[in-house]
Amino acid sequence: MGCVSCAGSMNDSADETDEIILRLRAPSTIPIEADSITPDLFAERKQSEIEKLPAFYGRREVVLGDLFAVEGERSDRIVVQGDLGHVKKIGQGMRRGRIDVHSDIGPHLGAHMRGGEITVRGNAGDWAGAHMAGGRIRIHGNAGHHVGAGYPGEKKGVNRGVIIVEGNAGSRIGAVMRRGLIVVTGNAGEFAGANMIAGSIFVFGHLGKRAGAGMKRGSIVAFGTCEPLLPTYRFESVSQPVFLRIFLHRLQEWGVPVAPEMSQGLFRRYSGDITALGKGEILIHDSHE
């Protein structure tokens, strides 16, 4: 095959035993901002230096060592453990390395990330992958709203990268997306791809209402069932898009289960949104119409 290389691919030079482990000292309902938990900041730092990186506990500025027990140093592979449902901004802006979250995680996971990989072995809060520009996020559970979306007031959102949600995702996934790929193997809420500029959103479960509202370009692909489309979408044709086969094969390589009939099946193509540029498409797997 040709030269597919992963943008912001993981730095595989470090050994598994070189991981830095962060354990939340105590569960909390107070929001914790931990945007200094990134491989970029950890890679060259000693343990004592990592412990002194800034964090916020509510509105109080603290250091990471106050909140997390840190074990390890000088690595771009991080493991985060504990009850992290109120911990936000982990992996924000990262460009390399790997973060492995061993539980649920709070909002803004991997926002603005440029490379590397984040894996969440639980659910993720809202705004996972917001404004992402490279790398990969994989959420084994459900994700909240605004996955891969742009923040309010922003005209452009995700620019590159891949987000895979292996459960359900909330509303407005991929809003104002500019490039990249979002995959939801479960259901997606309403307004998926709202005001999308380009890129691809794949939903294998149920695609919610008002998908593609205001979409300029890009592709929303419904492999499962979907709500009736907006009246500003027009039926074009039935076909077997070749580009989908390439994407689906890559998903299989990443371990996302793809049934053979998906890559060989027929899709009904709808173009829209005619209230915007109208060069976007919603592809619906034909057996579920």
Add this chain to the structure above:
Amino acid sequence: MQINSVEIEDTFAEAFKMYGSRVIITAINERWAMTAAQVVTGFATSIIGCGCEAGIGGLLSPEQTPDRRPGVLVLFFTMSKKDMEKHLLLRLGQCVMTSPTSACYNDLNADTRVKVGGKLRYFGDGFQSSKLLEERRLWRVPVMDGEFVIEESFGVKPAIGGGNFLILSDSQPNALAAAEAAVDAIVGVPGVIMPFPGGIVRSGSKVGSRYKGQFVSTNTAYCPTIRQQVDSALPEGVNAVLEIVIDGLDEGAVREATRVGIYAACRSGVLRISAGNYGGKLGQYHFHLHEILDGS
């Protein structure tokens, strides 16, 4: 040196630096992938008159192609990167895009890339769209049977053209049988093509001519019907000569193709294996037959 009683002349093939590109063409089935591949590699036997040398590098199963459809590997060789861009644009546009159900992908990791899909996209008249998967950019051009998918750019790397050997035989049928056997053996070598018809050239050339303005002419030294009138290189008993020309993406591929081809050609009716060169004065690569065959 002899192989199967066939003399191997102690000489070398003189080959040239060229640029190579490798493309995967897929289609709904093998028939249409092969149709596109045959047409896109047509009229591409020699740089001299065609500007490009091209050939089929092999069939690909669905598991080996980016879109998991049957495919064919095609290689192109030109004298410059600029020529490569020009020929890929023309050939992929006129011969692959026009072919039913086709799609086209780069198959060469190279530092240099030429924009092809990125230019052919304009055929979509504003209705084309792009898809970026990691660092691979594809263009989807709306066409009458659906969409033509082509990669934005294709890799180009330094390569070698003009590797060769000559089969000197006692008759035309025996020369052809030996050449066919050589071609069948070389087909399995990755990274090479034999650009001439069926892989074989019957009208080998030499530099120069008695006619003003003509740069090449028939290889008189190897023409049996005029052996008494020229400075012939033919030993007694030779009545027909055929040549195998090999283009390859690297030296190793050309050497291996030469090796397996010569071995296959050394059979009954063949008297000698030789090679074409210009005294070593023109080409950047010299493939010495004995050296290639010595390690076998």
